[in-house]
Amino acid sequence: MGKQLHIVMFPWIAMGHMTPFLHLSNKLAERGHKITFFLPNKAKQQLQHSVLYPSLITLHPITIPHVHPLPLGTETASDIHLHLTGHLATALDLTRPEVESLIKGLTPKPHFIFYDFAYWVTEIATELGIKSVHYNVVCAASLAIALVPDRNVPRDRPLTMEDNAQPPPGYPSSNVVFRGSEARHMLLLGMEFGSGLTFYERITTAMKLSDAIAIRTCREVEGNFCDYMSAQYNKPVFLTGPVLPDIDDNIPLEAQWAEWLGRFEPGTVLFCAFGSQFILEKDQFQELVLGFEMTKLPFLLALKPPSGCASIEEALPEGFKERVGERGVVHSGWVQQPLILAHPSVGCFVNHCGFGSMWESLMAASQIVMVPQLGDQILNTRLMAEELKVGVEVEKAENGWVSKESLCNTINLVMDQGSEVGCLVRKNHAKWRQIMVNQGFMSGYFDTFVKDLEMIMGT
Numbered sequence: 001m002g003k004q005l006h007i008v009m010f011p012w013i014a015m016g017h018m019t020p021f022l023h024l025s026n027k028l029a030e031r032g033h034k035i036t037f038f039l040p041n042k043a044k045q046q047l048q049h050s051v052l053y054p055s056l057i058t059l060h061p062i063t064i065p066h067v068h069p070l071p072l073g074t075e076t077a078s079d080i081h082l083h084l085t086g087h088l089a090t091a092l093d094l095t096r097p098e099v100e101s102l103i104k105g106l107t108p109k110p111h112f113i114f115y116d117f118a119y120w121v122t123e124i125a126t127e128l129g130i131k132s133v134h135y136n137v138v139c140a141a142s143l144a145i146a147l148v149p150d151r152n153v154p155r156d157r158p159l160t161m162e163d164n165a166q167p168p169p170g171y172p173s174s175n176v177v178f179r180g181s182e183a184r185h186m187l188l189l190g191m192e193f194g195s196g197l198t199f200y201e202r203i204t205t206a207m208k209l210s211d212a213i214a215i216r217t218c219r220e221v222e223g224n225f226c227d228y229m230s231a232q233y234n235k236p237v238f239l240t241g242p243v244l245p246d247i248d249d250n251i252p253l254e255a256q257w258a259e260w261l262g263r264f265e266p267g268t269v270l271f272c273a274f275g276s277q278f279i280l281e282k283d284q285f286q287e288l289v290l291g292f293e294m295t296k297l298p299f300l301l302a303l304k305p306p307s308g309c310a311s312i313e314e315a316l317p318e319g320f321k322e323r324v325g326e327r328g329v330v331h332s333g334w335v336q337q338p339l340i341l342a343h344p345s346v347g348c349f350v351n352h353c354g355f356g357s358m359w360e361s362l363m364a365a366s367q368i369v370m371v372p373q374l375g376d377q378i379l380n381t382r383l384m385a386e387e388l389k390v391g392v393e394v395e396k397a398e399n400g401w402v403s404k405e406s407l408c409n410t411i412n413l414v415m416d417q418g419s420e421v422g423c424l425v426r427k428n429h430a431k432w433r434q435i436m437v438n439q440g441f442m443s444g445y446f447d448t449f450v451k452d453l454e455m456i457m458g459t
């Protein structure tokens with residue numbers, strides 16, 4: 001090993017950001033590097049068990065100041081409704097004096113600060129002679145389409161759908177784009193996101209001020225988008241690869257799922273999960289579960305109760321349980337997604353194509369059906385369905401509604417052994433999976449990433 005690096009991690013205070021920053025920390029610590037990770041106290045309690053190298057990784061709590069109108073005690077995005085998130089960004093900015101004094105007190109002096117939303121840490125870093133790396137945990141395509149200097153986001157008026165219809169000049173794909181009313185997902189760019197900045201201003205400023213941009217992706221899948229980012233910001237773009245946590249062989253799949261999945265033939269069960277964030281409306285939830293019922297295949301759905309419902313039981317359509325019997329399970333708790341995907345009975349993974357699930361689906365053997373909800377998930381889905389052609393996106397109505405027929409037909413399309421589309425995506429997926437699971441693929445990325453860091457350290 002080369003020199004031991006000391007790296008400060010300061011991610012946006014949302015689980016969807018802190019978790020992948022912690023996976024990255026574990027990989028760096030595995031190679032002997034030291035990590036100081038700043039995060040709110042409650043998140044520290046939640047994430048402590050995921051620290052694999054406690055002698056090298058220190059989770060350091062920071063105090064999130066109260067900002068009106070956030071509820072008292074708010075510490076992370078999970079504590080609040082989406083529309084309040086801008087105020088949480090203001091609270092993040094108010095941690096600056098504490099963060100500054102903590103960084104100044106660290107020994108040995110850190111070599112790097114990794115951050116995403118707290119653009120101002122670069123000023124602290126520059127003053128202390130520390131390099132700053134803007135680490136991105138979403139796909140390069142979503143950065144390239146929305147968060148580059150060449151995208152025009154006017155300051156003097158709200159964004160319109162017309163502003164968003166076209167990707168920025170030189171954007172390298174005509175497939176990985178928003179279609180029709182999906183452009184509404186870009187309206188967020190012009191909205192205030194803490195301390196009087198728009199979301200666009202916050203993130204592009206954060207990237208402009210960095211010494212390097214790092215992205216949790218790989219060149220094979222997103223090389224053209226990474227090159228575009230590098231040209232737009234005129235700085236190096238380093239890739240970490242997917243950085244998926246290793247499966248711990250000592251922790252088996254929970255007995256209830258191992259037993260239930262074990263009842264079915266290999267490759268026949270549908271598994272569905274929509275990540276940690278999104279909550280469906282009740283009518284859409286019911287329509288989707290009816291779509292699974294229509295397939296006549298066994299299914300395990302790990303879904304949150306829809307909005308306005310305290311439990312899954314309360315949300316299920318009338319007579320659903322009696323009709324599907326033992327063939328279908330709708331579970332509202334957390335399941336071990338990677339272990340379920342590794343089970344031989346699972347034949348199809350119906351998912352929202354969050355960035356974590358996207359990589360996990362590529363590494364799994366099952367067919368892939370995608371029902372994206374949020375902006376980056378739509379672009380991930382286009383990447384998978386249109387560029388790599390490894391899965392199929394469920395067709396939606398213009399208002400975003402997914403009908404039971406549409407879901408059922410798409411599942412049948414990939415599960416039917418004779419279907420042309422099913423064969424094509426199976427073949428392409430097998431090819432990509434082979435690349436990803438190849439010994440040395442992930443570690444190769446990581447070795448290069450560490451070398452990249454060492455290279456800019458001396459500049």
Ligand SMILES: O=c1ccn([C@@H]2O[C@H](COP(=O)(O)OP(=O)(O)O[C@H]3O[C@H](CO)[C@@H](O)[C@H](O)[C@H]3O)[C@@H](O)[C@H]2O)c(=O)[nH]1
Nearest residue numbers: 016137275276277302334335336337338354355356357374
């Ligand atoms: O019951 C569950 C549900 C999820 N997971 C795991 O949780 C992670 C979920 O991550 P992801 O697929 O990225 O979904 P979200 O948590 O919804 O991701 C948020 O963060 C991502 C970036 O990190 C964005 O791409 C998404 O749009 C955003 O919703 C994955 O590793 C899953 O294996 C489980 O283990 N069990």
